[in-house]
Amino acid sequence: MAQPVIYDTCLLSHVAEIGYLHILDFLYKDRPEPRWTPAVKREVTKGAAIHVFCKQILALTWLGEPQEPQDTNAVLHLRNQLSSQDDPQTANMGEAESIILAREVNGSFMTNDFGAYYRAGEKQYLAPNRVFSACNALNEAREYGKLSPIEVEEAHNLIRAKRRMICDCRLKLP
């Protein structure tokens, strides 16, 4: 049985910003909910005051209702693990909730945040085979014929032009 894929704010906003949200819908719409958490929705809602792409995320019906992880203590401790000394205590809450929720529902976690990506890949959380990035989604879309290799490369370049991107695919990009 297919398992849920939980997205964090970083992943959703990077993919939304380059206009590729439909890829997530195509690839994972048949997977069961949950797909996001209250903290992620909160972060996207705050972002909607500034960014149009955040409004597009909020308008997605297939994201469904956010689900809160049961283990709040684990969320707070993991959030600390993802944050530096100068961060407010709300920083990285979306990533922390998403990782703990993915662990609780035996799902996967998709992020473009470096710290969250590597932390989630540790055995005590999800292990590497349950953590993915936008790079993986783009390549999966290519395998299904939804995107051409040129479109995948273009999407990589678009994300890289705006943000840092986790990329472990074989694309030889400048």
Place this chain on the structure above:
Amino acid sequence: MLAKELAGLLDMSEATISEIENNKRSVKAYEIAEIADALGISAIALFDPNSFSSSIPVFARTGGASTSTEKVQRVVRWYADFKEILDPHIQRDLELFNARPRVEIGEDFLKQSKDLAAWCNEKLEGWRTSDDKFMALKFEIEQKFGFDIVLIDAGLEEILGASLTSAEFPLIFINSSILKQRALFTLAHELGHMLSVTDSPLILDYKLKDENNVEKFANAFAAEFLMPESLVKEAYERHQFAGQFLEELLKTCGVSWQSLIYRLHNLRLINSKVRSVLLEIGALGYQAYVLDKNKLEVDLLPYEVPLKAAPGSILAEAAKRAFIAGDLGVNPTLSMSGFTEEQLASLYPPPGATSTEALDVDLEEFKNMGVTTEVVEAPSLTDENRVYA
């Protein structure tokens, strides 16, 4: 803080705050964090009353706290939140600290501070001959007493330092934005707190004023520790009250002009009138006066390299060990160790390598830290090994 005031700081209604207070509504993790940030306390302390964070004083925002004070408080609670994670990785030697002369601060605090300072001067002797007295003393205290000294860039506002006097997690914080001579006095003052206070876990120091016996004790201790009476009087015997006398003491003790002049007055080597004049004209004025009158060149204003934010050495080593063991994340390790991202990345094995190979990069340093290089399975991030759930 009233529910109405808290609601004003948060994107929540007063009714919602009231429901949360009365257990009529569950609280989401991000709401706990938002409330904790608004109150200026640790989210973990707010959620878990049995945590170490909740055992140190609540830094509730009262409206009067400055940005620099809030920064120090934030860093204190940030370290406290990691105490349980770091504990298994901390290697500190508290033998000397535990052997310190016990102090009951009372009316005879002057004599007590003098005795304790004499004991400290016997134990901490290396820093005085160093060119960088502050960093040398910091390192010597960490190594010999087993507690960390963290330098925080808290800006040029009023806070000078703080002491977390918990025997379980002893920490000194110094504002790195202040002048080095002042920072040295502050460090000695905080050392006085650490060695004498047991019933007040956190002490925040602003202007090191003699507000109560605890502060008087710490000031008297700092003065005697940095400028021992015997050392000052020996120098006086050699030079009498000449330019070289002050130059020698400033260099030997690493203190500010102001601290030295007050010390000379307290030791009755100058009277209050001379003290006032010397404080009024400052080191520069006195230097010009000596040159003009005696044709004597003295250097009373040595250039000091400014301090910068720096971690405590014991916790930095514990953070690196915790990172290698997978107990501590990248961001807290960077903050706690003072490592750059590149240095930290060198501890992470490249694809296909064992962590032992990665550790070889910096093996000498880790040997010095006493870290064992046990083999840990390297996480593989290659596509071939990925299994879509």
